[in-house]
Amino acid sequence: MKFQATVDDQTIDFSVETQTQGFSVQINDSTLTIDCIRLSPYSYSLIINGRSYYLSLTNKNGGYRITLDQQSFCVQLKDETQILLGKFGLNKTIADTTQNIISPIPGLVRQVFVKSGDKIEKNDKLLILEAMKMENEIVSTVSGVVSEVYVKPGSSKNKGDPLLRIEGD
């Protein structure tokens, strides 16, 4: 089975074959034999060439959030069919650059620094959200143009509510 994974903005192509014991993985012209045990719904133990890896894994944004040695990365995975569909231009994850800025916490909007039409850079201040009695600066995760502002000072928002919409560069 062929796979394509995107980790930290890098794309990696490889294939995985199930064997009687463990898996065989073809990656970068080499073959790895992997002993993989699922420890719990959220964690795995991998042994690759004698090296032991303890990983935890949760679902996030249609992909996986994987943590290894206290480093976490989001991995977007495509299987054989999805790779094929991507070649036919049916890949919607690449085409859509519009992004909602989502409230990371439940809180009260104190101040909004941007308005519709503003050009913003990644890490620009967007608004101040008060939660747990602290004023938290919400910064942009992308560069682009603000296309819609869903909140005003005084709005109360739950975790996951959209705050503003940005047309990505």
Added chain:
Amino acid sequence: MHNKILVANRGEIAIRVMRTCREMGIRTVGVFSSADRTAPHILMADEAYQIGPPPAAESYLKIDRILEVAQESGATMIHPGYGFLSENIQFAQAIIEKGLTWIGPPVKAIREMGDKTVARQTAIDAGVPVVPGLERPLTINDDPVAISREIGYPVLVKAAGGGGGKGMRIVTKETDLVDFIERARSEAISSFADDRIFIEKYLENPHHIEIQILADRHGNCIALGERECSIQRRYQKIIEESPSPFIDENLRRIIMGKAVDLAQAVGYAGVGTVEFLVDSQYNYYFLEMNTRLQVEHPVTEMITGIDLVRQQIKIAQGDVLEYSQSEINFHGHAIECRIYAEDGFNNFTPSVGTIHELVLPDGFGVRLDHGLRVGEEVTPYYDPLLGKLIVHGSTRAGAISGMHRALSEFHIVGLETIIPLCLTIMENTRFRNGNYDTHFLIDELKNIRSQKSTNVAEKRNVFAVAAALHHTMTNRKPKITTGNHALSNWKMTGRQVELQ
């Protein structure tokens, strides 16, 4: 003889207090909001009572309800922990009026040290140096611009009830002054219902050094050394250690003496902390006194071998101090990392959610005070502090390597935590050399971030393969049976992809 203590708190500190109660043979009464029915402190308590809905204002801050529980359960003493009602005069007074024992300092000391103006004057009168600034709150007739010019920029704008980063702003240029005063005022009104604002000299690159005090009700007062708390973000401490790598034995003894002077001037009893700012020239200035047990008290416990909660209970019972100043010795070095449910690499954004899996650090020199449990939900209602990891070593270097090892073992799956940030701080050269002040985190955060992204290259393949193996082991697609001829496999896959 007291045989039952109500712990008016939750999370790691409630558990911390209950542990000592158990060791002393005292029964414990836990209280919980409806969000905390299955929280570890409730599982641990001998008795448990619900006190209200999730918001703290309707549960953990509800004085009447907590007193009702005390009566119902027959608890004779109340321990407030830190935060919540720990420095609340009405609460302390109500407990005393009911004939119960308040495990805390005298009401007068809480009142006087809780008011920045009175605290400052008390310090001046006791011969303890204070930071230059306006000695009273700003009034409508004051010209903050002229006052700040006189003190000299940068100035610190802070609310009377402020603390822990709330209601405080540093102003470096005059054009920001009015705006920042308004911001501090609005935070102060919403957090402490007190809009008095102070302006004082802001010390650049100071160290935050605090002295642990232990005083009984018979006039005895001793100091248990210092804690260096300069690893902070927005005035919120993240890492504390004792002894401080910055001050020497001479200065330590001087500051300890000043802290005792202040505690005695205010008639203190119980455990308390006198906070100082120490600048690069080793000038020290009184900052504030915290009239409660502090979050970072374990580092002092680890190097003195003294259980501070046990001392609190004994002092509240009217016992004479078990120790004299000459009996206090410091052994080795202790470091504490606060484990916050926040993304340390993303502006400390709070993280909430369910704890799916937990691997706790252990081993030589490791102490973990926490309130975590698999399946427990971390809600946005309370402080994001999940626990504290404390490591003791015979030397500072030993404590750092022990902390690094313990952090690397610590896995909390389901939430973002500052564990990865703490780990990179343990690897930081400036930190390892003990060459840091309160600006450390702001200065180093950029370097720490870039370090994070360079280390990942070698592990990228492992991340990719792990995702694929998970997919292979969990997404075994159902085989198409002969009864499903009408559906094209191509169309099904197409729809599935579109639905994602």
